[in-house]
Amino acid sequence: MKCLSMGLLWFAAWSAAPVALADGGDAGARAWLQCRACHTLGAAEPDKVGPNLHGILGARAASRRPDFAYSPALKRSGVVWNEETLDRWIENPEEVIPGTRMAYAGLSDPERRRALIAFIASATRPE
Numbered sequence: 671m672k673c674l675s676m677g678l679l680w681f682a683a684w685s686a687a688p689v690a691l692a693d694g695g696d697a698g699a700r701a702w703l704q705c706r707a708c709h710t711l712g713a714a715e716p717d718k719v720g721p722n723l724h725g726i727l728g729a730r731a732a733s734r735r736p737d738f739a740y741s742p743a744l745k746r747s748g749v750v751w752n753e754e755t756l757d758r759w760i761e762n763p764e765e766v767i768p769g770t771r772m773a774y775a776g777l778s779d780p781e782r783r784r785a786l787i788a789f790i791a792s793a794t795r796p797e
């Protein structure tokens with residue numbers, strides 16, 4: 671029980687965090703913690719369980735990392751990543767591209783998705 675209420679407190683603190691700074695600010699960086707177990711953002715960083723995401727905005731799905739073993743589903747999808755497609759993907763990857771190998775349940779809060787996408791955009795902008 672103690673554990674559960676600690677968890678709820680943590681969740682409340684998280685969801686009450688201020689969002690909507692132009693570049694995603696702290697909320698974006700914090701949401702990124704859920705992605706970085708599997709992804710890197712820096713130009714020279716390697717792929718992990720998921721592909722490096724440098725320059726993802728404007729790119730066609732499964733097109734940037736020739737050595738990464740993308741799923742057939744992602745390769746076939748024809749999706750081009752922009753703020754709108756990323757938003758839907760982060761909300762529910764499996765619904766957007768059934769059969770994807772990205773094992774991520776989704777981020778339901780639209781404000782946190784927006785902050786996260788702004789964070790990714792500023793961190794991965796090609797030079």
Ligand code: HEC
Nearest residue numbers: 704705708719720731732733740741744770771772773774
């Ligand atoms: C458990 C590991 C894991 C987590 C957590 C994860 N991803 Fe992924 N991600 C993957 C894998 C694996 C793929 C490749 C999917 C495929 O080939 O179907 C992928 C693919 C992607 C792609 C498409 C890349 C491309 O080149 O087309 C984007 C964008 C992406 N992830 C963003 C995110 C974001 C943002 C988060 C955090 C909210 C996240 N991922 C969390 C493993 C993960």
